[in-house]
Amino acid sequence: MKAIRHAFTMIELIMVILIFGIIAMIGADIFVKIYDNYIIARTMNTLQTKTELALEQIARRLQYRIKDSTIARKDSNLSQYKFLGDADESYHILEWIGYADEALKGEWNGTMNVPGWSGFIDLDDSNKTHVATPGSHLSYADNIIKTLSNNTISLATAASAPAIVMDGHVGDYKVSSYGWHPHADHNYTFPVTKQDETTLNFVDGTTSKEIYEHYKMAWTAYALVPSCPSGVTDDCNLSLYYNYQPWYAERFDQDANSSLLMEHVSTFKFIQMGDSIRLKLCVGEHFYDKNISFCKEKVVF
Structure with missing residues (x-):
């Protein structure tokens, strides 16, 4: 007696292909979102580290300022x-x-x-x-x-x-x-x-x-100077100028050396409160169609 062989019908094959296609599409979208989140998190960590380092360099110089000269x-x-x-x-x-x-x-x-x-x-x-x-x-x-x-x-x-x-x-x-x-x-x-x-x-x-x-x-x-392209206020470079002497009529824009502290600065603000100075530094980064930014504040006594 011959064994009876069962086969998939065309409708069953089409349904299987559709199901696999849906699963693949969902899976790909999940992987894309996971990758995007990883890139965003890594960018945020990088911005945080750079901002903290820049503020620390600023603070180390500001803490040895002659306060009345600021x-x-x-x-x-x-x-x-x-x-x-x-x-x-x-x-x-x-x-x-x-x-x-x-x-x-x-x-x-x-x-x-x-x-x-x-x-x-x-x-x-x-x-x-x-x-x-x-x-x-x-x-x-x-x-x-x-x-x-x-x-x-x-x-x-x-x-x-x-x-x-x-x-x-x-x-x-x-x-x-x-x-x-x-x-x-x-x-x-x-x-x-x-x-x-x-x-x-x-x-x-x-x-x-x-x-x-x-x-x-x-x-x-010393001078902390943000420099921005013409017409731009939220994507600037922040530089530190040094090695110039005001008591000899020298000025930072003509006589000093400079060092770039941070690129893509969107905000650099400062205010004096008593004998202390409060600094705010925000930096940004473009990621595809997203703008990622990070802000940090520091008080220097």
Whole structure:
């Protein structure tokens, strides 16, 4: 007796093909969504890491700022600036003078770490031409400053010398007295050269000076500057400018070195609250038809 063989009908075959097609379509869509979510998550993680690193670099420099020197400028006109505490959101460039923290820490002399500059002045041995700064080892300060400035600034060269800033001002406070462009007034910043390990000579020995017991040494100002294509405000580059000296009428857009901190910046805002500065940085990334963005805030004291 012959065995009976059963076969698929045409309708059954068509139904099987349709079912497999539906399953394949659904599966492909799921895989596409999984891949998209992975790319978005990876992009967000990358943006978060870059933003945090950029803010950390900014904070490390801002924490060693001479607080009264911090100003805000408008983008289009460098003659317009205000003390940061008086600036509003129309000011987008942040600029300040930083004191030489690395030179303050000094070098190891084989027994102990000796500061390059101590920050103290012996008022009994100081006048309008020089200041005595006991506890300093100014050769250490000079070596460190020359290294950081690529040998362009030195305590041995009057034409490109660091400056000292006294802690405290008598009379009316003027932020313009730090030498900011376009003002030539630098009554708060006094360029100095090294006479010996504990004595600083004023480059200008005739200008009237208020000398106090404490000072900070500075070799550069810094500027955080967003630069955007024409007509664009939400896709900019944020750069740090450094290695320029306002007390010699230098300005960041002509005399400074620069380093790119972050690309595709959509927001860079800052505000001063008391002695602290609050920063907000937002960056974006285009992904097919999506715009992915990440924002981070940081307070610097």
